[in-house]
Structures are given as structure tokens and as C-alpha cells.
Amino acid sequence: MADESYDVMVIGTSQGGRFLPIDLAKAGRKVALVERGHLGGVCVNSGCTPTKTMVASARAAHQARRGAEYGVRTGPVSVDLAAVRERKRAMVAGARENYASRLPQDGLDLIEGEARFTGPKTVEIALPDGGTREIGAPVIVIDTGTRPRQLTISGAQSVPVLDSTSIMELGELPEHLIILGGGYIGLEFGQMFRRFGSEVTIVQTGPRLLMREDDDVSDEVATLLRDEGITVLTSATPERVEEAGGGRMRLTVRTPDGERRVEGSHLLSAIGRVPNTEALTPVAAGIRLSDNGFIEVDEYLETSVPGVYAMGDVKGGPAFTHLSFDDYRILRTNLLGQGKASTRDRIVPYTVFIDPQLGRVGMTERQAAEQNRSVRVAKLPMSAVIRALETGETRGFMKAVIDADTQQILGAAVLGTEGGEIMTIIQVAMLGELPYPAMANAVFTHPLLAEGLNTLFMSLDAQ
Ligand SMILES: Cc1cc2nc3c(=O)[nH]c(=O)nc-3n(C[C@H](O)[C@H](O)[C@H](O)COP(=O)(O)OP(=O)(O)OC[C@H]3O[C@@H](n4cnc5c(N)ncnc54)[C@H](O)[C@@H]3O)c2cc1C
Numbered sequence: 301m302a303d304e305s306y307d308v309m310v311i312g313t314s315q316g317g318r319f320l321p322i323d324l325a326k327a328g329r330k331v332a333l334v335e336r337g338h339l340g341g342v343c344v345n346s347g348c349t350p351t352k353t354m355v356a357s358a359r360a361a362h363q364a365r366r367g368a369e370y371g372v373r374t375g376p377v378s379v380d381l382a383a384v385r386e387r388k389r390a391m392v393a394g395a396r397e398n399y400a401s402r403l404p405q406d407g408l409d410l411i412e413g414e415a416r417f418t419g420p421k422t423v424e425i426a427l428p429d430g431g432t433r434e435i436g437a438p439v440i441v442i443d444t445g446t447r448p449r450q451l452t453i454s455g456a457q458s459v460p461v462l463d464s465t466s467i468m469e470l471g472e473l474p475e476h477l478i479i480l481g482g483g484y485i486g487l488e489f490g491q492m493f494r495r496f497g498s499e500v501t502i503v504q505t506g507p508r509l510l511m512r513e514d515d516d517v518s519d520e521v522a523t524l525l526r527d528e529g530i531t532v533l534t535s536a537t538p539e540r541v542e543e544a545g546g547g548r549m550r551l552t553v554r555t556p557d558g559e560r561r562v563e564g565s566h567l568l569s570a571i572g573r574v575p576n577t578e579a580l581t582p583v584a585a586g587i588r589l590s591d592n593g594f595i596e597v598d599e600y601l602e603t604s605v606p607g608v609y610a611m612g613d614v615k616g617g618p619a620f621t622h623l624s625f626d627d628y629r630i631l632r633t634n635l636l637g638q639g640k641a642s643t644r645d646r647i648v649p650y651t652v653f654i655d656p657q658l659g660r661v662g663m664t665e666r667q668a669a670e671q672n673r674s675v676r677v678a679k680l681p682m683s684a685v686i687r688a689l690e691t692g693e694t695r696g697f698m699k700a701v702i703d704a705d706t707q708q709i710l711g712a713a714v715l716g717t718e719g720g721e722i723m724t725i726i727q728v729a730m731l732g733e734l735p736y737p738a739m740a741n742a743v744f745t746h747p748l749l750a751e752g753l754n755t756l757f758m759s760l761d762a763q
């Protein structure tokens with residue numbers, strides 16, 4: 301028996317799941333909310349909010365440098381990284397306060413400390429003062445997220461290795477930033493620091509950047525980054541790193557053409573993330589984990605232990621705040637007896653916040669081929685969109701994958717200015733199950749980027 305009992309315990313306070321404990325408390329449940337770090341989790345403190353705030357600074361620098369293209373005179377552009385960091389810190393502090401201000405509720409106890417399962421429905425919490433509390437609850441929701449995967453190559457212990465959190469605390473610009481990983485984090489920081497003024501090299505083990513995307517999308521992203529002066533090495537496996545003197549370091553990478561050495565002043569590891577499940581000891585509760593430590597759940601987000609649920613990144617699969625938020629919707633519905641919601645057939649959108657953005661939803665062309673689906677593919681360069689021409693933002697393209705039999709839109713990639721917003725228009729069409737001709741013939745305002753969707757889908761009739 302635990303010392304104290306609650307109706308529900310939620311472990312972790314993410315941006316996605318922030319309303320679940322509040323809603324449950326409002327509905328009369330006695331709720332314990334446990335957090336070992338800052339309120340709000342990764343998104344607010346070290347993920348979406350700070351990165352997108354800094355991406356905005358990088359874009360301002362980029363646009364200032366492009367002034368002459370628009371007939372605007374500017375002087376030499378330089379970036380004050382400490383001021384960028386201040387803007388970021390203020391944004392994070394505001395988001396954190398906003399979270400905290402919503403928490404006080406009758407029936408909701410926020411407990412600061414680290415949770416660890418001691419049995420199927422009991423959790424011990426290690427408190428900051430060194431004490432512990434043991435709490436039991438018939439319903440437990442795990443929302444403990446992920447953290448950066450540690451770099452283990454030879455020499456990694458002997459040089460400073462930055463991760464996605466510590467790089468945002470730099471006060472001075474790296475002279476040459478080497479980035480390991482060509483995923484979301486590597487690309488967003490790579491372009492950001494290039495625009496701040498650093499030399500940047502991205503080292504990617506895979507044969508392409510953004511390995512989940514179609515080849516043409518990955519290739520175009522690589523072209524965009526190279527055009528901005530970033531060195532992109534693909535099929536390049538980091539082997540060892542060592543000090544090179546003068547505060548520099550030397551990375552040795554294996555490539556199909558042999559060994560290659562890259563010297564830089566800073567090293568960022570962005571090679572993926574691992575679940576926060578060690579300290580939690582879910583195995584003590586009998587909760588089944590996948591081979592790589594993520595918590596296994598069914599479509600109702602229930603773990604192998606009835607009454608114990610997992611939401612957000614800790615359950616593996618696509619890791620985005622809006623999915624954590626949708627997990628909250630599902631759990632709210634099911635735990636408050638408002639119906640039976642599930643993750644089945646969930647359309648997953650995401651946006652990579654490089655500039656121009658990559659907005660993505662649904663199936664890629666490759667996934668459609670793997671499923672032997674009969675599809676048609678529409679593609680339009682952004683340089684064919686009048687709004688993009690007028691605003692001088694013509695890089696990239698739009699692409700949609702259509703079911704050849706039903707005319708339904710299966711997926712889309714919009715690599716272009718405001719690509720995330722344009723992708724969302726296509727996502728809404730998918731949610732409404734509109735056949736592609738409805739998009740080809742819709743009356744969209746001239747001259748918006750959305751108007752390009754007419755041209756994109758009309759191109760199928762010209763094929
Ligand atoms: C640099 C970066 C940029 C990102 N940008 C975006 C973006 O633009 N858009 C997007 O959708 N997603 C983005 N993400 C991903 C997004 O941040 C995550 O998908 C989201 O935060 C997942 O939320 P979550 O519910 O898994 O919980 P998390 O936000 O991971 O929070 C988990 C919480 O649990 C706490 N915790 C862990 N273990 C314990 C324990 N044993 N006891 C008590 N508390 C514990 C942690 O302290 C943490 O506060 C980004 C991520 C990173 C790293």
C-alpha cells in the first residue's frame with residue numbers, strides 16, 4: 301500500500317498534455333501531477349518555442365542581407381548572439397509563466413520531483429529536499445518525453461559536445477559549427493547558425509537529409525542549404541573527434557570515398573532522441589517497453605498494464621507537440637467517459653522550420669509505392685506561384701500524392717515560403733475528404749500562395 305492515494309497521477313508536464321490534469325481535476329478527480337524539471341516540458345523550455353524564436357532572428361538577418369534584391373539599402377549585417385539569446389530566454393520565461401498560471405485548480409497537486417514506479421499502480425517520488433513520497437493511483441498517465449541521444453564516438457568525452465539545449469545558450473557565435481545529424485534538429489540549427497554568420501558543416505550518416513522524405517524533397521533541401529553556403533556531407537559516418545589546438549576540434553568521418561577530416565570550433569550532436577524511461581523504472585510496474593526503450597501502447601494509449609497510459613514522445617513514433625496534444629484529447633475523452641477515442645487513422649502533419657519551410661502531411665510518394673497503391677503525383681515549382689515571385693521567395697516546390705482511383709489526396713509536401721501553412725490547407729482538404737478537383741477549382745484569393753494550389757492540382761488534368 302502507498303502512503304497517499306489519488307484518483308489519477310500524471311507524470312511529466314508537457315506543452316501537449318498540459319490540460320489533461322486540469323480537466324480531470326475540474327471533473328472532480330483528485331489528481332497528482334509530478335514534474336522533475338521545468339514546467340511545460342521540452343516544447344516550451346528547450347524545443348519548439350526557443351528554436352522558433354531563434355529561427356525568426358536568423359530569418360531577419362537573412363532578409364536584411366537580401367535587402368538590395370528588393371531595392372532596399374542596408375549596411376553590413378551582423379548578429380549579436382547574446383541579444384538573440386535574451387529574446388529567446390524572455391520568450392521561454394513567458395511561456396513557462398503562462399503554463400504555471402493555469403495550473404492552480406481545486407483537486408490538483410503539483411509535486412516537484414522525479415517519479416519511479418515501485419509497482420503497477422504505485423510510484424515513489426524523489427523530492428528536491430532528498431525526501432520521498434509514495435503515491436498510489438488506479439489511473440496513471442506517463443508523459444515523460446525524450447532527451448538527446450548521447451554521442452558515443454571515440455573522443456566524444458574529451459571535447460565539448462553541444463546538444464539542442466546547450467547550443468541555444470551560447471553567447472558568442474561559433475566560427476565553424478560541425479553538426480552531426482541531418483534530421484529536423486540538425487537542419488534547423490544548421491541554417492540558423494549559418495544565417496547568424498557561422499561556417500556550418502552538416503554530417504549525416506544516411507544517404508540523404510531528412511530520411512523520411514521522398515528523394516526529391518531531400519535533394520531540394522540539400523540544394524537550398526548548400527546555396528546558403530552550408531557544407532552538407534551525406535553517407536558520412538563520424539568515427540572519432542579530437543582536440544586540434546587553439547580551441548578547435550577535428551572530426552574524422554568515414555565516407556564512401558574514404559576517410560575525411562573536418563575541423564571546427566564547435567560540435568553539435570543532433571543524432572536523435574531517447575525515451576525518458578530509465579529513471580521511471582516502468583518495468584517495476586510490468587509495463588512493456590519496445591527494444592529501444594519506448595513505452596508500448598495500444599490505439600487507446602493504454603500500456604500493457606490496464607489503467608496505465610502513455611502519451612507524447614515516450615511512446616515512440618512521430619514526435620511532435622501537436623501529437624502529444626492530440627493524445628491529450630484522446631485520454632480526456634476516454635478517461636472522462638465521453639466516448640472511445642483512438643489514434644487510428646490519425647492524419648499526421650508536421651513542419652520542418654527551415655526557410656523556406658517544409659510542410660508535410662500524410663503519405664509520401666515512396667510510402668504509396670511501398671503499399672502498392674496506384675497514385676498520381678502533382679508537382680509545381682514555387683517559381684510558378686505569382687505570390688512567391690512577387691515576394692521574391694521562389695525556392696522549393698509543392699507536391700501532392702493522389703489516389704488514382706478515388707481522386708482523394710493521400711499526402712503532400714510543400715517546400716516553400718509559408719510551406720507549413722499551405723500544407724495545412726491541403727490537410728484540411730484531406731480531413732474533409734475532398735477529391736483533388738475541388739482544390740483545382742476552388743476560388744482562392746489572388747494573389748495568395750494558396751492560389752498556387754489551383755495550379756498544382758490542375759496540373760493533374762494536363763498530364
Ligand atoms: C530542439 C527541438 C525543437 C522542436 N521543435 C518542434 C516543433 O517545432 N514542433 C513540434 O511539434 N515539435 C517540436 N519538437 C518536439 C516536441 O518538443 C516534443 O514532441 C514534445 O515536447 C513532446 O511532448 P511530450 O508530451 O512527450 O513531453 P515532453 O515535452 O518531452 O515533457 C516531458 C516532461 O516529463 C518530465 N519527466 C521525465 N521523466 C520524469 C520522471 N521520471 N519524473 C517526473 N518528471 C519526468 C520532464 O522533465 C519533462 O518536463 C522539438 C523538439 C526539440 C528537442
Ligand SMILES: NC(=O)c1ccc[n+]([C@@H]2O[C@H](COP(=O)([O-])OP(=O)(O)OC[C@H]3O[C@@H](n4cnc5c(N)ncnc54)[C@H](O)[C@@H]3O)[C@@H](O)[C@H]2O)c1
Pocket residue numbers: 480481482483484485486488503504505506509510511536537538570571572573618619620650651652653
Ligand atoms: N519542426 C519540428 O517539428 C521539430 C524540430 C526539431 C525536432 N523535432 C522532433 O525531435 C525529434 C528528434 O530530432 P533529431 O533531428 O535529433 O532526430 P531525427 O531522428 O529526426 O534525425 C537524426 C538524424 O541523425 C542521423 N544520424 C544518426 N546517427 C548519426 C551519427 N552518429 N552521425 C551523424 N548522423 C547521424 C540520422 O540519419 C537522422 O537523419 C524529431 O524526430 C522530431 O520529431 C521536431
